[in-house]
Amino acid sequence: MTNIKKVAEASGVSTATVSYVLNNGPRPVKRETRDRVFAAMRDLNYHPSAIARRMHGKRVNTIGVVALHPIRSVFKDPYFNAVIGGIVDAGAKLGQSVMIFNGDRWLDPDTAVPIFCDGRCDGLLLLVAPLGDRMIPELKMRTTPFVSINEAASDPDVSSVDISSYDGAKMMVRYLIERGHRRIAHFTGDDYYQSANDRFRGYREALADAGIEFDPRLVYQGRYDYESGYDRALENGKAIAQSATALFCANDYVAYGALRGLAANGVCVPGDISIAGIDGVDFGPEHGTKLTTMDQDLEGLADEAVQLLMHLIEDSPLIPIKKIRPLRLREGDTVAAPAR
Amino acid sequence: MTNIKKVAEASGVSTATVSYVLNNGPRPVKRETRDRVFAAMRDLNYHPSAIARRMHGKRVNTIGVVALHPIRSVFKDPYFNAVIGGIVDAGAKLGQSVMIFNGDRWLDPDTAVPIFCDGRCDGLLLLVAPLGDRMIPELKMRTTPFVSINEAASDPDVSSVDISSYDGAKMMVRYLIERGHRRIAHFTGDDYYQSANDRFRGYREALADAGIEFDPRLVYQGRYDYESGYDRALENGKAIAQSATALFCANDYVAYGALRGLAANGVCVPGDISIAGIDGVDFGPEHGTKLTTMDQDLEGLADEAVQLLMHLIEDSPLIPIKKIRPLRLREGDTVAAPAR
DNA sequence: TCCGTTTATCTAATCGATTACGTGCTGATA
DNA sequence: TATCAGCACGTAATCGATTAGATAAACGGA
Numbered sequence: 001m002t003n004i005k006k007v008a009e010a011s012g013v014s015t016a017t018v019s020y021v022l023n024n025g026p027r028p029v030k031r032e033t034r035d036r037v038f039a040a041m042r043d044l045n046y047h048p049s050a051i052a053r054r055m056h057g058k059r060v061n062t063i064g065v066v067a068l069h070p071i072r073s074v075f076k077d078p079y080f081n082a083v084i085g086g087i088v089d090a091g092a093k094l095g096q097s098v099m100i101f102n103g104d105r106w107l108d109p110d111t112a113v114p115i116f117c118d119g120r121c122d123g124l125l126l127l128v129a130p131l132g133d134r135m136i137p138e139l140k141m142r143t144t145p146f147v148s149i150n151e152a153a154s155d156p157d158v159s160s161v162d163i164s165s166y167d168g169a170k171m172m173v174r175y176l177i178e179r180g181h182r183r184i185a186h187f188t189g190d191d192y193y194q195s196a197n198d199r200f201r202g203y204r205e206a207l208a209d210a211g212i213e214f215d216p217r218l219v220y221q222g223r224y225d226y227e228s229g230y231d232r233a234l235e236n237g238k239a240i241a242q243s244a245t246a247l248f249c250a251n252d253y254v255a256y257g258a259l260r261g262l263a264a265n266g267v268c269v270p271g272d273i274s275i276a277g278i279d280g281v282d283f284g285p286e287h288g289t290k291l292t293t294m295d296q297d298l299e300g301l302a303d304e305a306v307q308l309l310m311h312l313i314e315d316s317p318l319i320p321i322k323k324i325r326p327l328r329l330r331e332g333d334t335v336a337a338p339a340r
Numbered sequence: 341m342t343n344i345k346k347v348a349e350a351s352g353v354s355t356a357t358v359s360y361v362l363n364n365g366p367r368p369v370k371r372e373t374r375d376r377v378f379a380a381m382r383d384l385n386y387h388p389s390a391i392a393r394r395m396h397g398k399r400v401n402t403i404g405v406v407a408l409h410p411i412r413s414v415f416k417d418p419y420f421n422a423v424i425g426g427i428v429d430a431g432a433k434l435g436q437s438v439m440i441f442n443g444d445r446w447l448d449p450d451t452a453v454p455i456f457c458d459g460r461c462d463g464l465l466l467l468v469a470p471l472g473d474r475m476i477p478e479l480k481m482r483t484t485p486f487v488s489i490n491e492a493a494s495d496p497d498v499s500s501v502d503i504s505s506y507d508g509a510k511m512m513v514r515y516l517i518e519r520g521h522r523r524i525a526h527f528t529g530d531d532y533y534q535s536a537n538d539r540f541r542g543y544r545e546a547l548a549d550a551g552i553e554f555d556p557r558l559v560y561q562g563r564y565d566y567e568s569g570y571d572r573a574l575e576n577g578k579a580i581a582q583s584a585t586a587l588f589c590a591n592d593y594v595a596y597g598a599l600r601g602l603a604a605n606g607v608c609v610p611g612d613i614s615i616a617g618i619d620g621v622d623f624g625p626e627h628g629t630k631l632t633t634m635d636q637d638l639e640g641l642a643d644e645a646v647q648l649l650m651h652l653i654e655d656s657p658l659i660p661i662k663k664i665r666p667l668r669l670r671e672g673d674t675v676a677a678p679a680r
Numbered sequence: 681t682c683c684g685t686t687t688a689t690c691t692a693a694t695c696g697a698t699t700a701c702g703t704g705c706t707g708a709t710a
Numbered sequence: 711t712a713t714c715a716g717c718a719c720g721t722a723a724t725c726g727a728t729t730a731g732a733t734a735a736a737c738g739g740a
Contacts, residue, residue, distance in 0.1 A: 004728095005726080015690095015727075016729075027729085049726055049727070052728090053728080055392065082415070089413070092442060099439045106432070343697080356719075389696055391697090393697060396698045
C-alpha cells in the first residue's frame, strides 16, 4: 500500500511536510513544495488511512446509530426507516458515514457500550427507547458524545432531540373536538414508553379543557404496533362504534390496525367513526388510505439530531442541549364530523 | 482513557503480556498471570481500541454497505430496506457492525472508493446497480474485499450473490400460462438494468416455449417504480384489459402501481385481469392486497452475501465465488384463471 | 556586520495496540 | 556440573499518520 512515507520520498520532503499539505496546516508550506507533494499523491494514488489519523484524535467522519427495539425488527418499521434514512442523508451531506448498531447483541449495555465507543465512531445517535435508561449511564462514563432521539430525554445531562408527545396528542384531540366529537376513544401504546404516557395525558387534558368528562371505559390499553390496534378493534369494534364517534390512536401503526379491524367489523371510516393517529409515518405510495395524523417530520428530526451531534463533536459545549420539535396536523381521509 | 499500558502497570506485567492475554495468543501466558491481567482490565474498565488494533492488520469487525441508487432514496424503498436490514441482522449475529454509504456524495467512484477503503471497513457489500460498472474497476485496484449483490456480476473476477432474473421471469410467465392465460402483457423495468432485460427475455422465452407468438403491442416500456406502473395502467388500462388476460410486471412496485392504475380505470384484479410481479418485496402488514410474485427471499440473500464476504475477509480465496439464488413462486390474490 | 525574527522544513516523540526477538529461569539429560 | 530445550515474560520495533521542538536559511533593522 502507498503510505505517507512513500509520498514523502517521492516528493523529496519529510512526512511532516506531507502531513501539513494534507491537512492544510497547522504549519504553512511553500506553494512550490505543496504542488510537488500533491503531484506525488496523485501519481501514487495516495489516500490517507482514516484509522491512523484517528490515532491522533482526528475524526473518522463516522456517526454511529444505535437503533434498538426490544421487540420488533427495526428495518421492517417505517418509523425507524424514516429516521435512519434521514440520518444517513443528513450525514452524507456533511461528509459523514453512518454506522448502524442493531441486533440483540447490543442489548446489554455493559458489553455493548464499550464497543460503541471503541473509536470507530466520532459520536452516537440513540434510537433506543425504552432502553435508554440502562444505556445512558454507561455512555456518560465515556467520552464519546451522543444525542438521544425521542425518549430518554428525562436525564438533564443528556443532549437530545425530541417531540412533544403531550402537545401533539392534545392538539389532535382538540382538533377532533373542534370537528364536533365529544365521545372520543383512545388506544394507548406500550406503557413503558414515556411517550405513550404523555400521549394519554395529552388526550385527557384536551378533554378536560373542553369540559368533557374523561370516561375510562373508552380507553383501550395496548401496544405501539399494528397488531395491537387490529386486535383491539376486531374484539371491540361494535362497542367502540356505539360508544364513541372518534378514536384517537397512540400512533399510526395502531391507527392503521384499528382501521382494518373496524373494517372487518363492518364499521366505516370516517362514516361511522373517525380515526386519528400520531407520528406521521410514511407508508409509501403503495399504501391506500391516507390517515389523519400529527406529523413529526422524521427527516427534519433526523437532520436536527445529526446537526446537534456534529456540534457536540466539533465544539464540545459544556452544557447539554435539548431540542423539542413541534408536531403539525396532517389531514387525511379518516376524520369527518360525527354522523348523528 | 485507560489503555493497555495502564493495565500492564496495574497488573505488574508488560504490555506484550497484556496483549497476549487479550488475544489469547499468539504466545501462552501462565494462568496465574492471566487472571491478574483480567482482574486489572475489569478494575480499570479497560476495553481495547479497535482503531489501534486495526493498525496491525487486525479486523475492526465492520462491513461497509455501499447502497446507491441513481434516482430514488434507498431508505424509502422496501427492497433496499429488506436487503440492508438482512445484512445488519446477519452481521450482528457474527459480531459485525454495518456501515452505510449512501448519498450523492458517493456517486463518483474516484473520490468515493478511496474512502470506502480507508480502513474503517474490513470488507464491502455493493448494492449499486446499475453503477457497478464504474465502481468495480476502482475497487479491484485496492485490497478491500467486496461482494456485489444483484447486478454487475458480469465481471468474472468479482465475487457476487445474485438471483436469476431470467429464470424467475420465465417461471412466472409459465405459471400464468398454466393457469390458462395466452395473452400476457408486460410492463418492463428501466432498460439500463441488466435484470430488467433478463426479465423481459424470460417473458419472451416462456411464451416461445408454450408456442405463443410474441406480440410487441403487449409490451409497455417503463421503469422499476410504482409511479411507472401506475401511469402506464392509468393511460392504457382499458386497452390492456381488452387485449390481455394477464399482466406480468418487471417488479413488485410496478405491479402495485398497475394494480391501482387499473382499479382507477374500473378494471378488477384478478376478475378482469391477473397481475403478477417479481421480487417478493414485503410491504408490511399495513398493506392490503397480496400480490402474486416470485419471492427472492431478500433476508436469505443478504445473509448469504454477508457470509460470502466474511469468507473473503477471513480466508482470502484466490478465485472469485459466484452464487446464484433461486426464486420461488408466492401465490397471492392477484392471479386467477382468465374469465372469458 | 551582527543579531533577532520569520519562514520553511526536518527530526523525532506520540497515539494504542501487536509481535519478532531476546533473556532469565527451570528442569531434564549426559 | 555443563548443556540444552522449553517456558514465561520483557524489550523494542512497528503500523501510518500528527505535531511539538529543533534547525537552517533568508531577511531586516540597528
